[in-house]
Amino acid sequence: MTRKLCFLAFGFYFGFVLSRVGASDYSVIHRMFTAEDLHLAWVILTAIIVANLGMRYLKAKGNLGRDGKPIEIKQKTLGRFSVLGAAIFGIGWGMAGACPGTVLAQIGEGKILALFTLSGMLVGTYLYGYLLAHWPAIKG
Amino acid sequence: MYQALFVNTWPWWAGGILIGLLVPAFYYFHNTALGVSTGYGNLVKIISRSKLPWLQGETFADTWGWRVFFIGGMVLGAFVAGRLRGGPVLTGEMTLFTEVLNWPFLGYAIYFFSGGLFLGLGARIAGGCTSGHSIHGIANLHKSSIIVTIIFLIFGAIAAAFLRSYLLGGGGL
Numbered sequence: 001m002t003r004k005l006c007f008l009a010f011g012f013y014f015g016f017v018l019s020r021v022g023a024s025d026y027s028v029i030h031r032m033f034t035a036e037d038l039h040l041a042w043v044i045l046t047a048i049i050v051a052n053l054g055m056r057y058l059k060a061k062g063n064l065g066r067d068g069k070p071i072e073i074k075q076k077t078l079g080r081f082s083v084l085g086a087a088i089f090g091i092g093w094g095m096a097g098a099c100p101g102t103v104l105a106q107i108g109e110g111k112i113l114a115l116f117t118l119s120g121m122l123v124g125t126y127l128y129g130y131l132l133a134h135w136p137a138i139k140g
Numbered sequence: 141m142y143q144a145l146f147v148n149t150w151p152w153w154a155g156g157i158l159i160g161l162l163v164p165a166f167y168y169f170h171n172t173a174l175g176v177s178t179g180y181g182n183l184v185k186i187i188s189r190s191k192l193p194w195l196q197g198e199t200f201a202d203t204w205g206w207r208v209f210f211i212g213g214m215v216l217g218a219f220v221a222g223r224l225r226g227g228p229v230l231t232g233e234m235t236l237f238t239e240v241l242n243w244p245f246l247g248y249a250i251y252f253f254s255g256g257l258f259l260g261l262g263a264r265i266a267g268g269c270t271s272g273h274s275i276h277g278i279a280n281l282h283k284s285s286i287i288v289t290i291i292f293l294i295f296g297a298i299a300a301a302f303l304r305s306y307l308l309g310g311g312g313l
Binding site: 011018021030033039045046050054066074075076083087107114121138 | 145149150152153154156157158159160161162163164165166167168169170171172173174176177180181182183184187188190192193194195198205206207209210211212213215216217218219220222225227228230231232233234235236237238248249250251252253254255256257258259260261262263264265266267268269270271272273274275276277278279280281282284285287288289291292293294295296297298299300301303304308
């Protein structure tokens with residue numbers, strides 16, 4: 001339970017920061033994609049660099065977690081149709097002006113329309129599970 | 141001070157640094173990768189009580205797993221951010237989109253639902269979303285994440301350009 005409460009705290013932090021930095025604002029996301037305002041692109045790029053430096057630091061310190069066990073980095077792989085999945089995702093991101101993280105921030109901020117984005121995401125996730133049962137090649 | 145912290149939009153570097161720290165923090169404290177979209181599988185399992193084989197697998201063995209708490213925390217965090225900033229608790233607005241288009245509510249609902257459908261299906265086939273691939277994956281120099289992120293951005297830009305041309309009006313915004 002402590003572990004889950006810790007993730008609740010991490011989530012609180014993430015949602016708070018996403019909201020404060022404007023990542024949950026439809027206009028900000030739209031203008032990133034039209035290259036009119038790269039604010040959000042800089043946020044993502046900075047996050048990548050800081051995350052990379054943090055992982056390097058952990059590695060330099062012996063690659064151990066707080067419990068003293070070695071850290072195992074979860075390797076992201078490509079499924080056969082992952083590029084197609086990424087294209088579908090990109091269209092959704094541009095359309096809805098949200099991604100799976102920022103839609104949660106939009107909901108927290110009280111944006112009612114984000115509830116429809118979330119509902120679509122849940123149905124889309126279910127659809128994946130359904131398709132996967134009939135067509136294992138789409139595994140991500 | 142209050143204005144800078146809780147009302148004005150933070151500078152990009154502040155948000156970037158604070159978000160980036162989550163990746164090493166996840167590994168250090170819990171030996172796991174930062175990621176949001178997999179948790180939607182937990183939500184689907186909770187809501188639909190689905191017997192889909194995919195949801196019976198190892199990832200979702202703990203139905204009320206940490207991902208559900210992470211997602212719940214995100215909503216709460218943004219709620220508090222919204223309250224501190226002030227303004228309405230509930231709003232039908234979606235900035236640019238609702239400012240430019242004067243659609244009936246049902247039209248908005250269908251539009252955002254469709255966008256969400258693409259996001260949910262696409263994230264699973266792609267094997268992750270912005271946090272898992274674009275931030276966690278690229279930070280760990282995973283080639284797959286770099287490829288997937290480039291495709292995310294290209295198609296996001298295509299969708300936005302299409303929207304601007306046909307719905308949101310050209311220029312002046």
